[in-house]
Structures are given as C-alpha cells and as structure tokens.
Amino acid sequence: MATTALFSRNQWPPLVFLILVIGAGFGFIFQTQPASAGTVPALPNADTIRQGEYLAHMGDCFACHTARGGKPLAGGTPMNTPFGILYSTNITPDRETGIGNYTLAQFIRAMRDGVDRNGNNLFPAMPYPSYAKITDQDLYALYSYLMYGVRPVYQKNRENQIHWPFNIRLGLSLWKWLFLDDRPYRPDPTKSAAWNRGAYIIQGLGHCGSCHTPRGLGLQEKAMDARGPNGRDYLSGATIDSWYAPSLRNPQSLKGIEAFLKTGRNTRSAAFGIMAEVDHFSTQKYTDSDLHAMDVYLKSLVLNPGSSSVPPPANTLSRQKTSSDALFATEGGLGYVQFCASCHQLDGKGVANLFPPLAGNPSLLSRNPLSVVHVILSGSRSAVTAEYPKAFAMPNYGGLTDEELAQIVTFIRTAWGNHAPAVTRDEIGRIRSEISPPPPTPGSYAAPRLAGILKDPDRNEILYGMRLMIETKTLLPKNVGDELTCSSCHLDAGTVAYASPFVGLASQFPSYSSRAGKVIDMADRINGCFLRSMSGRALDKHSKAMSAMVAYMNWMNGGFHRHDAISGRGVGRVSKKLVPDIQKGRKIYRQDCASCHGTHGEGLLDAHGTFVFPPLWGPHSFNIGAGIAKTYTAAAFVKNNMPISHEINTPLGQGGLTDQEAVDVSAYFTHMARPDFPDKIKDWPHGGKPSDSRY
Secondary structure, rough: OOOOOOEEEEEOOHHHHHHHHHHHHHHOOOOOOOOOOOOOOOOOOHHHHHHHHHHHHHOOOOHHHHHOOOOOOOOOEEEEEOOEEEEEEOOOOOOOOOOOOOOHHHHHHHHHHHOOOOEOOOOOOOOOHHOOOOHHHHHHHHHHHHHHHHOOOOOOOOOEEEOOOOHHHHEEEHHHHHHHHOOOEEEEEEOOOOHHHHHHHHHOOOOOOOHHHEEEEOOOEOOOOOOOOOOHHOOOOOEEEEEEEEEOOOOHHHHHHHHHHHOOOOOEEEEOOOOHHHHOOOOHHHHHHHHHHHHHHHHEEEOOOOOOOOHHHHHHOOOOOHHHHHHHHOOOHHHHHHHHHHOOOOOOOOOOOEEOOOOOOHHHHOOHHHHHHHHHEEEOOOOOOOOOOOOEEEEEOOOHHHHHHHHHHHHHHOOOOOOOOOOOOOHHHHHHHHHHOOOOOOOOOOOOOOOHHHEEEEEEHHHHHHHHHOOOOOOOOOOOOOOOOHOOHHHHHHHHOOOOOOOOHHHHOOOEOOOOOOEEOOOHHHHHHOOOOOOOOOOOOOOOHHHHHHHHHHHHHHOOOOOOOOOOOOOOOOOOOOOOOHHHHHHHHHHHHHHHHHHOOEEEEEOOOOOEOOOOOOOOOOOOOOOHHHHHHHEEEHHHHOOOOOOOOOOOOOOOOOOHHHHHHHHHHHHOOOOOOOOHHOOOOOOOOOOOOOO
C-alpha cells in the first residue's frame, strides 16, 4: 500500500526534538479542547456521495487507510518515520472503532487543523497542511461519502510505535502554530479556471508537495505553494523514505504527465515505488479535465535552477558512446547486457506498454540517483490501472555487489545520449544501508558475470561468440530461418540456472546423443539448434562464427569436468504423470503469456518491425524438431523461467506458475501449428524417442 511517509529516514534534525518538547509545554497552556458536537447535516443526495467518493480517491485515502489484504478504509497500514511506526486509522463509519460518531464540524477540524474528535493532535503523516486548502463544499461531499457511501468495518486501531518524546501529541501544538496555515484555497483571479483548478488539486487533496517539496529544519514542507519567499522550493524535488521524488518544475519531467498520472506510464517512463501506488489508488481515477488542469498549473511554474532533479550542463558530465564499444567492451555495458537488456533491450528503448525505455528516462537523468538505485536494489511493480491491468515486476538486483551496480547504473545514466553523473560504489552502499526492508545481500547472486570476459586474453573471440548468442538473427541472417535467437531459450546469454545454461556444458562433449544415434561434439550440438530451434542452416564447423561460439561455450564452462554435479543444469523436470488441460492452458496463455508473445503466438515487434519477444507458434517459430516443442520439456522451461517480470526476484522476475499450470499452457502452445523438420525421419535411429515428441 502507498505509505506517504512524512520524513526521510536518517535525515531529521535535532530541532524537531526541541520543537516537540517545547510544544508539549505550549500545548498544556493552550490545550486543545474537543470540538463541540455541532449540528447534524441533512442527509446528502446520491450526487454528493458520488462526488465524495471521487474526492476520496483524489486525496489517496484508500492507499493509506487500507492495509494490505485488509478491508477498504479500515486502517492498519504501517508508515515508517524517523520517530517510529505510525498506523493509519479506521475511517469507515463504524461508531466504535471508526469515525461514525464524527460530526461534520469535527470532521472538518480534523482535515484542516489536524485535531481528532477527542481534541488530540494528529501526526502530520496525515497531510492536513495540504487538506486545509479543501473547500467547505468538497469537505462536505467527502464527509458524506465516508458516512453514507462506505460500509462500516469494526476494526480497532493499532497502537503507534512512536519513540519518546515524539509520542507527546501536545508538542504538535507548537509545530502547527509555527507551520500550519489552515485557510482554504484562494483562487487567483488573474489566472484561468484550468490553472486554478490544477492549483487547487495539487496544493490540496492531491498533496503533491508532501513528497515533491523539500523539508525545513522543523520537517515542515518549505512551501505550500509557489508564492512567497520560499516559493521556489515548492515541488522542487525531495527525498522521502529512501526514494527521491523528482522536481515537478522541470519541463522534462512534465512531458506526457497526463498519461503518466492516468495510466502509470508514458512513452518516456513508468511509475514505480510509491508513485505506482499513487497511480493505482488515486490519479487513474481523475477526470481528463482535472488531469489537464494539473498539467496547466505545473507547466506554469518557473523552473527552479537549484532543483537537484535537473542535471548540470552536459559538458560537465562524464560521457559514454552508445556503441558496441561501450555496450560490449565495458564492465557496466556487459552488466547491462546480462541483467537489463532482456526487458529494456540493447538499445535502451524498452518495449512499448511493457518495459519503460531507459534512453531519455527522466528518472535516470536526475542528478540525485536515489530512486533509480533504490528500485534496482529492491525491485518494484508497475502501476495497475484500467489501461494497464497487468502489473510487471522489476526484479531486485541487490544480490549484485556495490561495484557491479555502480558500473551498471553509471552505464545506463551515460549511454544512448543520456547525460547524468556517474554513481560510485560508496553511493550504492550508502543507499543500500538506508533502505528498509533491506535488499538482498551484496554478492549473494551466483552466476557467471559476462563482465569477466574482459579479463580473458581471448576476450575478442569470446565476446564475438557471446554476441552471436544474443544477436543471432542479426549477425547470422543466412543461418536463422525463424525469429528466435540462442538467448530465446538460453536466457541472459546462457547464464540463468534451469534455462539451459551454458555453465559446465562444454565439459559434457563429445558425448553420445540418442536423438542423433551417434557421438557428437559441441559444434554438432550448436548446429542442432540452428536446424531445429531456429529452423535454419548449419554453420560451417570451421567458420569464424562457430569457433567464436565454441570459445564462448568453453569460457562459460568454468572449471567443471564431465562427471561434476552442475547446479541448475538443463531446464529442470516436470512429471509426465500430469495430464494437460488444453482449455486451462489457453486461459493461462492469454493471462500470462500473450502480453509478450502475442494473442495468437505471433511474437512481439518493436516500432521498426524487429522481434523483441519470439513467436511461440506459426511460420516464424521453432519447428517440431526443437527440444522446446516437446510438451514436458517446454513445461519444465516454463515452470522455471516464465513469465518474466512476474515476481520480484533475480534475474528476470520469472516463475509463479504451478507444475500443472506449466503443463497446461505448454501443451496448448506446443501443439499449435509450426514448421516441419524435414530430417525428422533420421532421429532416434536406435530407439529412445520421448513420449511427448511431436513426431
């Protein structure tokens, strides 16, 4: 759930302690009294309740007041602060545990002044400094919805775990006296209706400044709008709960802002972290006219030259060419190839509507690298919206070392025309130490590192062999007859466990192949893939390309010998006793596979007509002689490796299907029409044909 935490961990000043201690005494002198009951408003009509529901989404009430797996608005969501943990409260109309006994006057006082029904000061984790700007009419509509449009839920509020003296609520009296302006929004008559509507939303219910405005010594927002002496700080970017909320005064951040708020993504970026939850619970519900009004207001703000979201001039930054020299001949580039390119592509352009581009991505271009490092260390999920109902996960890469991550992050911040400062190993380590819950332990991910090729004296040949595995169709167009590459099955250039990895494979050859009925060597095995999985032509065994591919296989072998146990070898196993259900398989395919491989198994093309994800059936897919054409081999591969970006785990966020589901969906796509394999009559000359062979 979204937890709009008030302050960033490890960044609060001692002045707050002093304010609260003095404020405790101040509060005893001017102790807040409970609000009078007031008159009971007339029963609202249906239109008012509907408007109140819209305002509840606009104010992000559902995100903060609905615990994960809990009932809507019943509270219990934990919010981490430097002073301890706050739990959101029950705001359903239950009379015993919720707000069912609040009068309209008491509700307005809570929203504008941060005082509950019993006269207790509320912690400003509830953004009442922003909510104070809401008009009386909108507060009445919101109150009407919460009282008459929400089902009461009996759920007691959890006790906050706030450290002394910050748990002394009376101390908040001085804080509010110093920093709270409880006057409603005042329209600017010199501005348009759209500008005023946008300002009202952003400054008020939208409370954008809670995250995007830096905090002062008292941990107050430095400005609540763009006016006054501190107005330049408003929405200029801020650190919050180990994320960096970028400046909203930077024109680069505002391109496509309406689509970003409505759908969770645009052509340049996708929401992640806290913002993905804001999109899901709140902004996707906004009307188009309100989104346009916000756009009008934000674009009117003067760019703040001091904003840490705006990179310094390009000539002061490190530069790196976006070429094969940078991508395949630097440690950061090879790290990107191994861990990022499957989704974000070699050219950094991503995949439309699935994986955001990294080239020109505003989040990457921020001078402050906190958010990009945070999401790489911990992973995240895309926003679930009406336009994009399927969430895609960004796997966590905290298992890589700080040095590896510094190289990769620096590469993506300086490649494809990006110009942003390099990130150091120490910065990665500092950010890692601040994140809660902590990401995986550095160095805990075990897999061969492509970057290690650079240390080998035969690196040029090995790198060429690696590129042939990744760019097979591009580099060997005469030998590939379909739209697959070696990495279509041997994921991340053969480095992923149970995805037919190349680790230790060279040590197993020469060996007897029952399918061929004879002893074959590594070159024969490679050519088998060209003929079957890629429906193409065999390479000359003495060609430069074959020598390079064998060299890469030998490098990937590591120190393994023929009879060594090799962890993660092959694709794993799924029991052949499981009986496939084709109808269920069709449903699983449409739900979990079609987004990448196409509704009709046709694969996915980029804007230039190049396949980014391969077809699974049809004339451009693997033929019936491929190993992956066998139902239970395919099921084992799918079980361990598909769908990608389904979970937040290294390396590809893959997995999530049961053995039965993997068998069902594999039986569905493997039995679709696909090319023939003319030499099938030569297979298994001495017997041993698998029961799930297609011929």
